[in-house]
Amino acid sequence: MFEQLVDGILWDIALVIFFVGILWRIIDVLRRGTRRDLSVPRNSGVPGAIMANIRGFFPRREIAPRVRMKVIAGYMFHLGLLILLFFAAPHVKFIAEHITGFSWAAMPYWAFIVTAQVAFAGLILLWIHRLLHPVTRLISRRDDHVGAILVFLVMLTGCMALAEISSELRVFHRFTVELLMIYFPFSALMHAIMFVPSRAYSGATFGRRGVNL
Amino acid sequence: MAAENRHNSGRVRKIVLFCVFSLLVVVTVPLIPYAIDAYAVAGKQASVEKVAALENPAINLWNDVRQRNERTQGLTQVQGVDSGVLINKAGEDWRRFRVEQLVPYGAWFMGGILGAIVLYYLLKGTQMMPGGPTGVRIPRTTLNQRTAHWFTAGVFWLLAVTGLILLYGRFVLIPILGSEGFAVTASACKEMHNLFGPLFILAVVAMFVLFIKGNMYNLGDLKWFAKGGGMFGGHVSAGRFNAGEKTWFWLVIMFGSALCVSGLLLVLAALVPGREVLSLAHMFHGISAVLLIAVSFGHIYLGTVGVEGTLDSMTTGSVDAAWAKAHHDQWYAEMMNDSAAVEAADQEQGSGLVEGGVAKPGQAPGV
Amino acid sequence: MSTPLERGVETLKAQVDARVEAYFSSCTGCGVCAEACLFYLESGDPRYTPIYKTEPLRKVWKNDHTLLGKLSSSIGLSEPMTESDLSDWEELVYDGCSMCSRCSMVCPVGIDIAYLIRKVKEGLAAAGFVPEGLQMAGERALELGSPMGLTEKSLRNAISGLEKEAGVKIPIDVEGAEYLCMLSSAEIVMYSEYITALSKIFSAADITWTLSSKYFEATNTGVQKGDSGLAVQLLERMVKVATELKVKTVISPECGHAYTTFRWDGPNILGREYPFKVMHILELLDQLRADGKLKTSGSFDERLTYHDPCNISRRGGVLAQPRQLLNQFATNFVEMDECGEMNWCCGGGGGVSSNERAEPLRLKVFNIKKRQLDALNVSTLVTSCSNCRTMLEEGLEHNEMENIEVIGLTELLADHLE
Ligand code: SF4
Ligand code: SF4
Numbered sequence: 001m002f003e004q005l006v007d008g009i010l011w012d013i014a015l016v017i018f019f020v021g022i023l024w025r026i027i028d029v030l031r032r033g034t035r036r037d038l039s040v041p042r043n044s045g046v047p048g049a050i051m052a053n054i055r056g057f058f059p060r061r062e063i064a065p066r067v068r069m070k071v072i073a074g075y076m077f078h079l080g081l082l083i084l085l086f087f088a089a090p091h092v093k094f095i096a097e098h099i100t101g102f103s104w105a106a107m108p109y110w111a112f113i114v115t116a117q118v119a120f121a122g123l124i125l126l127w128i129h130r131l132l133h134p135v136t137r138l139i140s141r142r143d144d145h146v147g148a149i150l151v152f153l154v155m156l157t158g159c160m161a162l163a164e165i166s167s168e169l170r171v172f173h174r175f176t177v178e179l180l181m182i183y184f185p186f187s188a189l190m191h192a193i194m195f196v197p198s199r200a201y202s203g204a205t206f207g208r209r210g211v212n213l
Numbered sequence: 214m215a216a217e218n219r220h221n222s223g224r225v226r227k228i229v230l231f232c233v234f235s236l237l238v239v240v241t242v243p244l245i246p247y248a249i250d251a252y253a254v255a256g257k258q259a260s261v262e263k264v265a266a267l268e269n270p271a272i273n274l275w276n277d278v279r280q281r282n283e284r285t286q287g288l289t290q291v292q293g294v295d296s297g298v299l300i301n302k303a304g305e306d307w308r309r310f311r312v313e314q315l316v317p318y319g320a321w322f323m324g325g326i327l328g329a330i331v332l333y334y335l336l337k338g339t340q341m342m343p344g345g346p347t348g349v350r351i352p353r354t355t356l357n358q359r360t361a362h363w364f365t366a367g368v369f370w371l372l373a374v375t376g377l378i379l380l381y382g383r384f385v386l387i388p389i390l391g392s393e394g395f396a397v398t399a400s401a402c403k404e405m406h407n408l409f410g411p412l413f414i415l416a417v418v419a420m421f422v423l424f425i426k427g428n429m430y431n432l433g434d435l436k437w438f439a440k441g442g443g444m445f446g447g448h449v450s451a452g453r454f455n456a457g458e459k460t461w462f463w464l465v466i467m468f469g470s471a472l473c474v475s476g477l478l479l480v481l482a483a484l485v486p487g488r489e490v491l492s493l494a495h496m497f498h499g500i501s502a503v504l505l506i507a508v509s510f511g512h513i514y515l516g517t518v519g520v521e522g523t524l525d526s527m528t529t530g531s532v533d534a535a536w537a538k539a540h541h542d543q544w545y546a547e548m549m550n551d552s553a554a555v556e557a558a559d560q561e562q563g564s565g566l567v568e569g570g571v572a573k574p575g576q577a578p579g580v
Numbered sequence: 581m582s583t584p585l586e587r588g589v590e591t592l593k594a595q596v597d598a599r600v601e602a603y604f605s606s607c608t609g610c611g612v613c614a615e616a617c618l619f620y621l622e623s624g625d626p627r628y629t630p631i632y633k634t635e636p637l638r639k640v641w642k643n644d645h646t647l648l649g650k651l652s653s654s655i656g657l658s659e660p661m662t663e664s665d666l667s668d669w670e671e672l673v674y675d676g677c678s679m680c681s682r683c684s685m686v687c688p689v690g691i692d693i694a695y696l697i698r699k700v701k702e703g704l705a706a707a708g709f710v711p712e713g714l715q716m717a718g719e720r721a722l723e724l725g726s727p728m729g730l731t732e733k734s735l736r737n738a739i740s741g742l743e744k745e746a747g748v749k750i751p752i753d754v755e756g757a758e759y760l761c762m763l764s765s766a767e768i769v770m771y772s773e774y775i776t777a778l779s780k781i782f783s784a785a786d787i788t789w790t791l792s793s794k795y796f797e798a799t800n801t802g803v804q805k806g807d808s809g810l811a812v813q814l815l816e817r818m819v820k821v822a823t824e825l826k827v828k829t830v831i832s833p834e835c836g837h838a839y840t841t842f843r844w845d846g847p848n849i850l851g852r853e854y855p856f857k858v859m860h861i862l863e864l865l866d867q868l869r870a871d872g873k874l875k876t877s878g879s880f881d882e883r884l885t886y887h888d889p890c891n892i893s894r895r896g897g898v899l900a901q902p903r904q905l906l907n908q909f910a911t912n913f914v915e916m917d918e919c920g921e922m923n924w925c926c927g928g929g930g931g932v933s934s935n936e937r938a939e940p941l942r943l944k945v946f947n948i949k950k951r952q953l954d955a956l957n958v959s960t961l962v963t964s965c966s967n968c969r970t971m972l973e974e975g976l977e978h979n980e981m982e983n984i985e986v987i988g989l990t991e992l993l994a995d996h997l998e
Contacts, residue, residue, distance in 0.1 A: 025605065028601060028645075029598050029601045029602045029605070030598065031598075032596070032597050032598040032601055033597075033598055034597060034598045034599060035848065037848060038847035038848050038850075038851070038852065038853050039843065039844045039845070039846070039847045039848065040853075040857070042897055052690055053690070056688060056689070056690050059612075059686070059688070060685060060686050060922065062616075062686075062918050062922045063612070063615045063616055063686050066615040067612050067615055070610060070611070070612060074610070074688075130609070133611060134626040135611040135614040135620070135626045135629050136609060136610065136611040137626075138626045138627065138629065138632060139609045139611060139626075139629055139631060139632050140609045141609070144608070144609045186646070186647060186648045188607065188608060188609065190605050190606065191605070191606040191607065191608045191689055194602055194605040194606035194689070195606045195688075195689035195690060197598075197602040197606075198602045198603055198605075198606040198689050198690040198691055199689065199690030200690075201598070201599045201602060201603075201690075201692070202684060202687075202690045202691065202692040202695075203690065205692060205695075206684075206692075206897075208844075209844060209895070209896060209897035210897030210899070211893075211894060211895070211897045211899070211921050212921065213684075213685060213690065
């Protein structure tokens with residue numbers, strides 16, 4: 001019963017909410033539009049927007065020592081999660097069967113374990129840091145914590161199901177994934193997509209003025 | 214604003230307390246009936262052995278197979294460690310140890326400590342700060358130290374819960390979940406336990422590096438022990454860490470390392486020659502785990518409801534002067550001389566800030 | 581539109597545009613921005629975290645522009661805005677932020693936080709939560725034409741004094757001049773050497789220029805206060821005199837926010853392009869240098885450094901020019917450890933300098949500059965913003981570092997003309 005629900009209708013609902021939600025959020029930004037900048041530019045804004053999107057991945061030298069922990073843990077978690085998402089053997093199989101129709105090389109078991117450990121360490125550290133640092137404690141909202149916990153649960157159930165001995169664990173994992181997908185478009189998790197236009201807007205503004213963001 | 218922050222930290226504290234206590238209850242309560250049961254099983258086993266000692270014509274062959282008297286090795290074409298052994302005595306010893314000693318005594322030990330703590334709490338209640346909080350804050354831990362602490366705590370409890378389920382689940386969970394349900398749970402727990410294990414190695418190393426300073430024993434600690442740490446009244450003098458805290462630190466480092474090494478051996482079983490090494494590793498793993506879990510109850514108790522104001526040092530990073538004076542008088546005197554540090558922590562408290570933010574540019578704290 | 585709260589909330593609602601939406605949608609609450617802000621770092625108070633200063637706008641956006649927010653507002657679940665959501669932020673935004681934009685440079689998801697804070701100011705100003713000093717400056721700017729209360733008469737007096745004293749000719753209201761130079765009040769009252777320097781430089785380069793008596797003020801209190809209506813009125817005056825005098829280029833003086841306001845934000849605030857060009861005085865000087873019209877002689881051998889005004893460097897893009905100009909004659913020019921687009925603010929931008937209440941905090945955050953200067957051991961500090969200059973002088977005096985002389989770049993250059 002639960003299994004059918006999770007594999008069937010709930011999955012469809014989650015998919016729709018996930019994609020429609022994200023699309024709607026993006027359209028909501030674009031719909032508002034920005035007025036054409038009437039000042040005479042020093043440089044074109046386009047390279048600025050592109051450069052800001054690239055440079056944003058690296059902390060500025062001036063503050064790097066002060067944010068070392070956030071950057072390292074952040075990369076551990078984000079890279080780990082991305083790799084798990086696209087290269088874990090069960091995921092590759094699932095994507096090939098349900099979405100793309102073709103597959104690619106999956107990670108060996110040991111690589112999966114190591115990646116998961118790195119990602120978990122990153123996530124746990126980030127969350128502890130969020131709770132302990134006076135700044136992040138002040139500016140974090142329920143949304144941020146719910147997002148962190150949901151992602152943690154998704155990863156945890158995924159690893160629990162690793163032995164693939166029972167369909168219960170697989171279903172449980174898929175269920176948490178569906179919760180995450182439904183929650184995603186309404187939450188701060190949207191940063192995974194919105195960072196692109198954000199960096200582009202700022203990068204273009206500064207780029208027009210001849211400043212590298 | 215400040216009041217609101219204090220209110221918030223009160224709420225956080227309540228949540229932490231609630232979580233810790235529900236964890237304790239969940240982990241230990243189901244063990245108690247089992248431990249009684251296991252005791253009865255052990256009794257029965259003993260009477261069975263007496264029967265086996267009777268004369269029997271085939272007894273010699275069987276004794277050889279069972280390797281009762283000496284280690285005998287048969288011949289076989291199968292290559293591998295112990296492949297010529299029909300029934301491995303070492304394996305049987307290990308099984309016996311696990312079922313007859315580790316499981317019941319572990320349960321008694323953990324339950325006993327928990328009971329003692331509850332009893333102590335009922336008798337003594339929370340130890341309040343003498344004279345109440347002064348509002349003067351003294352910085353006690355850095356952001357890195359606190360991060361390492363909670364990282365260790367988090368990983369430790371993930372491992373403890375999954376480990377205890379693997380150790381006691383057969384007896385406690387099968388009645389609830391059924392065999393199949395438990396099989397699933399156990400598989401999940403095994404995956405999680407193996408996954409998080411290596412993170413615990415990192416945690417122990419981080420704890421060692423960040424907390425070693427101030428945790429070396431000195432002569433004054435003997436006095437502290439002699440007075441029972443002030444548990445039964447009387448004033449005890451202590452520096453930055455008292456002898457109890459130092460002992461907890463070294464227990465974590467030593468038994469934590471034992472857990473790491475033995476755990477690694479068990480995970481990489483395929484690379485380990487010989488069953489004896491593995492059963493030994495398992496023994497160490499079980500004993501160290503039970504010990505650390507039991508002592509951690511005491512640690513958690515003292516850090517939360519046991520002594521007012523202690524939790525602050527691991528949440529906000531600063532403690533009240535009254536707390537410092539009562540429990541760490543020598544350290545308190547040192548800190549009061551360093552008035553600049555106290556002032557900084559004081560200011561932060563007013564705005565809800567604690568450590569971590571006060572470092573100046575150019576003196577990056579490396580957080 | 582009756583109560584202050586309603587006015588504030590309505591104004592904030594109107595501020596939400598695509599950028600605000602994208603920015604708030606992508607903030608992860610990582611706290612990196614705090615590590616770039618001098619107010620947080622020097623005070624140690626997490627409430628000075630840049631993104632926290634935008635809280636009123638974020639709340640309005642959340643309640644009014646997101647699906648979940650709208651849903652929960654409609655069933656009464658969301659926390660509605662209260663007056664303290666605005667009044668509590670007055671101090672954070674006006675006293676605890678110099679609009680230096682340093683935070684905007686470091687946000688991992690690329691949020692231009694200063695842009696958001698500027699919008700928060702609109703809401704606070706509409707609700708009337710503005711520090712007294714800034715409020716008064718705005719009124720004086722509107723009534724008298726200058727936030728310091730200077731009038732046409734003060735200008736004329738100052739100019740005739742200068743002409744007598746330095747023996748230079750200072751043209752006023754010359755129609756058809758190539759350049760119209762705007763001024764900041766401080767340059768008339770305290771740093772009139774700047775005007776003398778202009779005259780020397782223009783005559784050396786042999787180009788026509790003029791001041792305007794009708795409206796000379798370059799600063800824009802409307803922008804500092806967050807009052808777009810006021811900003812528009814002040815900008816219109818500038819456009820009017822420039823058009824009437826038929827100049828080709830308007831020169832923004834040594835003033836940071838005047839430059840960003842004129843050069844970059846002005847056309848957008850007004851909603852139309854200018855019929856003339858706007859340049860910062862340093863841009864012009866550097867162009868003249870490149871064209872060979874501005875030759876220097878002699879050298880300045882004392883150890884000196886350049887303080888980048890945030891609005892000219894980071895938000896204005898005038899980064900290479902001051903360095904090229906200085907390198908012509910300064911033989912002992914050293915840079916601060918963090919300079920150019922990542923400079924540290926003097927602490928007095930964004931209207932903080934007009935806000936007496938903020939003085940203790942401002943002097944506290946000056947410690948960053950103090951440490952930077954201590955590390956360099958310079959005897960001269962060059963800058964190109966009269967507001968920075970005042971702030972630097974006050975800060976140095978407060979820290980008993982008067983052995984360092986603060987001077988404007990234009991002035992220093994004029995002293996080394998061929
Ligand atoms: S640095 Fe950017 S993403 Fe991080 S808290 Fe500040 S504004 Fe938000
Ligand atoms: S603009 Fe400058 S002062 Fe204002 S919040 Fe950002 S870094 Fe701080």
